[in-house]
Amino acid sequence: MSDAVDAIVGQWDQERPELGDALWPVQLIARVQRMNRILDREAKVFCAKHGVEWGEFDVLTTLRRSGPPYALTAGAFLKAAMVTSGAITNRIDKMEAKGLVERVRDGADRRTVRIKLTEHGKQLTDTLMADHLGRYARLLDGLDPEEVDAAAALLRKFLELHGDASIS
Amino acid sequence: MSDAVDAIVGQWDQERPELGDALWPVQLIARVQRMNRILDREAKVFCAKHGVEWGEFDVLTTLRRSGPPYALTAGAFLKAAMVTSGAITNRIDKMEAKGLVERVRDGADRRTVRIKLTEHGKQLTDTLMADHLGRYARLLDGLDPEEVDAAAALLRKFLELHGDASIS
């Protein structure tokens, strides 16, 4: 069995055989990149079906799982979503217009803005999560659960080594 | 040891415990997404140092490993790079201006355009590859090689199941 990455590595072996073992990391890294692009496309199709953007869904679930009162500061999203401030402002603007979230200025610190899930936003998120997780399960269908766990553990180690911070 | 994904799953467990095992795929999928973003940032920093865009570097290496005469059609890039035609046109325009590649119209089929690596482009690519692979090696430093292989094998299986086509 072979995939696109095997073909890529095979080409390098033929064109620049002196690279040798230096190509080894490509086996993992290139596959992570390709898998991510497949996930990305899947996610966009899923979100489009439900009238939200992929980035918006990310905001919704981040708020939902943070628990009551379903409110986080804009700064918290920068770390959680790994995007820049301009992107968050843009997302929140549109989600506010759709009635999914609302901006609440903090009483104590008037610089901070709390992004709060509206009741409508909360209900939509709960509805979408079922579909979303079903989609995830189908994506991993056909893979050995133990091997998936092992791969997940390795990626966890990678993330720890590279300081992938937990959300606060 | 725990990473950001453990924290995310932990939040869901607390907020919506009824989801239970449905959360399992998140362990792998979310980590692939987060690792990809780390790789993406690394890659952009690396490319910026050398005056090329990440997408441009992708074109360079794809041409280089295809072997003499280091020329591929625009259509071949659509599949190899997993991007749309507009993006390829845009990339090639800029790379042509930089003297990295040149467009060669096919004699037999005048619809097709062959993107050909210039001598300058080839030399730059070979120079960059050493740095690039060194960077990859450092990224995986600290991980168990056997576990990396196992994870790569699992991702290969995922890609095969989802029809990740080899380049032609």
Add this chain to the structure above:
DNA sequence: TGGTTTTATCTCAACGTTGAGATTCTCAGT
């Protein structure tokens, strides 16, 4: 208190990608 630094968010122009449509060309069928 007054002045400086730091923090939190928003603004906005530049950038790359998308995706539908236009363009140009090939080829099979008549």
Add this chain to the structure above:
DNA sequence: ACTGAGAATCTCAACGTTGAGATAAAACCA
């Protein structure tokens, strides 16, 4: 030869993100 279907690439407006800078508020310190 002519026509229509299909293929390969380019065009271009819309979109989301980036990243530097602006704005405003809080914290620190003299």
